[in-house]
Each structure stands twice: as C-alpha cells, then as structure tokens.
Amino acid sequence: MPASKKMARGNATLVTEFVLLGLTELPEVQPVLFVLFLMVYLVTVSGNLGMIVLIGTDSCLHTPMYFFLASLSCLDLCYSTNVTPKMLVNFLSEKKAISYAACLVQCYFFIAMVITEYYVLAVMAYDRYVAICNPLLYSSKMSTGVCIRLIAGPYVYGFLSGLMETMWTYRLTFCGSNVINHFYCADPPLIRLSCSDTFIKETSMFVVAGFNLSNSLLIILISYVFILVAILRMRSAEGRRKAFSTCGSHLVVVTVFYGTRFCMYVRPPTDKSVEQSKILAVFYTFVSPMLNPIIYSLRNKDVKQSFRKLIKRNLLSK
Numbered sequence: 001m002p003a004s005k006k007m008a009r010g011n012a013t014l015v016t017e018f019v020l021l022g023l024t025e026l027p028e029v030q031p032v033l034f035v036l037f038l039m040v041y042l043v044t045v046s047g048n049l050g051m052i053v054l055i056g057t058d059s060c061l062h063t064p065m066y067f068f069l070a071s072l073s074c075l076d077l078c079y080s081t082n083v084t085p086k087m088l089v090n091f092l093s094e095k096k097a098i099s100y101a102a103c104l105v106q107c108y109f110f111i112a113m114v115i116t117e118y119y120v121l122a123v124m125a126y127d128r129y130v131a132i133c134n135p136l137l138y139s140s141k142m143s144t145g146v147c148i149r150l151i152a153g154p155y156v157y158g159f160l161s162g163l164m165e166t167m168w169t170y171r172l173t174f175c176g177s178n179v180i181n182h183f184y185c186a187d188p189p190l191i192r193l194s195c196s197d198t199f200i201k202e203t204s205m206f207v208v209a210g211f212n213l214s215n216s217l218l219i220i221l222i223s224y225v226f227i228l229v230a231i232l233r234m235r236s237a238e239g240r241r242k243a244f245s246t247c248g249s250h251l252v253v254v255t256v257f258y259g260t261r262f263c264m265y266v267r268p269p270t271d272k273s274v275e276q277s278k279i280l281a282v283f284y285t286f287v288s289p290m291l292n293p294i295i296y297s298l299r300n301k302d303v304k305q306s307f308r309k310l311i312k313r314n315l316l317s318k
Contacts, residue, residue, distance in 0.1 A: 015174040015193075017099045022090055022183045023278060034091035040286050041084045047293035048073040051303075058306040064142040065131070065246075068124045069296060071151050072253075075117050076289035082109045083184040083285050090183070100174075103185035104166055110184065112162025114261065115208075118216035119154035121254055122223075126150075128250065129223040132243050133230045165208060168201045182278055184285070189277075209261075217258055224251075249296045256291070260284040 023033060051073040055061045083106070090096040098106070127150075130141050169187065173196035182189045187205050191198045224247070231243045260280045297303045 015100065015176075015178040017097050017178065018103050018174075018185070018193075019179045020086075020090055020096045020098055020183055020185075021179060021181050022087070022096060023282070030091045034088060037084065037091070037286065038088055040290055041080060041088070044080045044084075044286070044290040045077060047290065048077040051293045051297070052077075054303065054306055054310060058309065061302060061306055064127050064147045065124075066302075067147050068120065068127055068151065072117070072120055072124065073293055075113055075120060076292055078109070079113045079117070080285065080289040082106060082113065087183050098185065103180075103190075104170060106185045107169060107187065107190070108162050108166040110162075110186070111165050112159040114158075115161045115212050116154045116158030117257065118212050119157065120151070121250070121257065122216040122219040123150045123154065124250055125220040125223040125254075128247055129226055131246075132227050161208060161212070165204065168204050172196050172198060172201060182281070184281075186277070186281070213258065213261060220254055249300065252295055253288075253292055256288050257284065260288070 024030075052070050055066045055070040055073075086098065086106070127142060131138050134141065165187070169190060172190070172194040174190075174193055175195045177193055180186075180189045180193065187201075191202060191205075194201075227243070227247060231240050234240045234243065260283050297307070
C-alpha cells in the first residue's frame with residue numbers, strides 16, 4: 001500500500017489522506033492520458049462557456065429554453081472542473097494523494113451537481129411540454145419569475161441533498177487501506193475502504209440515488225408522453241418536424257446522462273462494480289459535459305445563427 005498519513009484515535013489509526021489509483025497504474029500511459037483528457041477538458045470548457053456567453057449576449061436567445069440550457073452548461077462546466085484538474089495533476093505526479101477534507105469536498109460537489117442536473121433536465125422537459133402542448137399560454141406560464149424558481153429549486157435541493165450524503169460519509173471511519181480505486185472521490189469505492197458499519201451510508205446512497213433518478217426521470221417521461229400525443233395530433237408536417245427537432249437534443253442528453261447513472265449507483269459497491277464504474281464515470285464526467293453543447297448547437301438553428309452573428313460582429317469590429 002502507498003505511504004499514507006494517518007492519525008491515531010484511541011486504539012485505531014485513522015486515515016487523513018487518500019491515494020487515487022486513477023484509470024491505470026501503467027506509467028507509460030499516463031502522459032498520453034494527460035494530453036487526451038486535457039484536450040477533452042479544454043473542449044468542455046470552451047463549449048460550455050461559449051454556450052453561456054452566446055446565450056447571455058444574444059437577445060434572440062433570451063427565452064426560457066435557452067435560460068435552462070445556459071444553466072445546464074454551467075452545471076456541466078462545474079461538474080467537469082470538480083474532477084478534471086486534480087486528475088490531470090495526478091497523471092504527471094508520482095504521489096497521487098488527496099487530503100481527507102479535499103476528498104469530502106470533491107464528493108460533496110459531485111453528488112450535489114449530479115442531483116441538481118437530474119432536476120434541471122426534468123425542468124427542461126417540462127419547458128418543452130408547456131411550449132408544445134400549451135403554446136398560447138407559454139409566455140405567462142414560463143415567466144421570468146417562474147423560470148428562476150424552476151432553476152433555483154433544483155440547486156437548493158441538490159446541494160442540501162449533497163450535504164446530507166457527505167455527512168453520512170463523514171461519519172464513516174477509515175483506518176485501513178487509503179487507496180481509492182478510482183480517479184476521483186466517489187461514494188462506492190470510499191464505502192469499500194471504511195472499517196466501520198456502512199449500512200446507513202449504503203442505504204442512504206441507494207435511497208437518495210434511486211429516488212432522485214426515478215423521480216426526475218418520471219417527470220421527463222410524463223412530459224414526453226404528453227408531448228408525443230400533442231405532436232401526433234398536429235396536422236402540419238413542418239410543425240411535427242420542428243417539435244421533434246427541439247426535443248431531439250434533450251432526449252439524447254437525457255439518455256446518456258440517466259443511462260450511465262443508473263448503471264453506476266443502483267447496485268452494491270463490490271470490487272467488480274467499482275472497476276466498471278470507472279469506465280462509466282469517464283462517460284458522464286468527461287464525455288457527456290463535452291458533448292452536450294455540441295449536441296445542442298449542431299441540432300439548433302437559433303444557436304448556429306447566433307454563433308455566426310457573433311463571429312461576424314467580432315470580424316467587423318476588427
């Protein structure tokens with residue numbers, strides 16, 4: 001086991017820092033992975049930051065749908081930044097350590113932002129439901145105040161839920177191995193390291209993850225059932241095409257996001273599941289935040305037009 005800092009408490013020796021194994025222990029692969037994930041992170045930052053700036057500067061995009069999209073981009077940016085910088089440092093470092101406090105902080109923000117994103121995606125589905133099923137009442141039902149409350153709710157709930165889950169992790173005792181078989185501080189591998197009773201933490205993790213995943217997914221599914229019925233009733237082929245187009249990007253994002261989370265959390269944290277979770281974690285920590293702005297921009301005429309206008313403005317100003 002790598003050298004670790006430990007603190008004595010009674011007859012037990014408690015871990016005060018952890019060692020992150022990362023994706024692989026092969027030293028010759030580390031520089032290659034560093035370059036690969038650095039490029040992914042730069043694309044993620046530029047894509048999501050660009051989407052936020054584009055929506056903020058173009059008045060044509062000051063609508064509820066793009067307000068929620070900007071919130072999603074902000075979440076994806078923070079989500080990736082919570083994990084990537086430390087991972088990049090570890091690729092080039094011999095000592096891949098993270099302090100106990102920093103590990104809990106990383107764990108907290110990870111859980112908080114995952115739960116928040118569950119409900120932001122649900123809010124985006126509800127927004128599409130109102131726009132397609134009640135277009136005449138859309139402006140009144142999705143006013144500025146309503147949109148702010150719809151976004152504030154997931155953030156408050158998500159960060160409070162993350163705090164509760166992190167407090168359960170804080171109550172665990174770590175007095176044996178300090179090696180986390182992952183590239184960030186995640187609950188399943190941490191539970192495997194605990195030398196105290198993990199029943200409450202495991203139960204809480206499964207209940208919170210299962211409830212929030214199924215509850216938010218139910219909101220999305222119900223919204224899309226009503227959307228599908230409304231689209232099938234449309235007489236105009238152009239109207240149906242436009243409705244499907246506005247929902248298509250969201251459905252792709254939802255499929256990737258929920259599919260990987262379902263596989264990650266709704267199962268007991270065994271050694272095999274922890275290994276598999278590292279592969280899944282690459283998709284939702286790096287690939288999904290990188291692809292989301294690309295998916296929305298490639299399939300969205302308004303975003304592409306706004307981007308072209310921004311480029312022309314910058315060229316003319318020079």
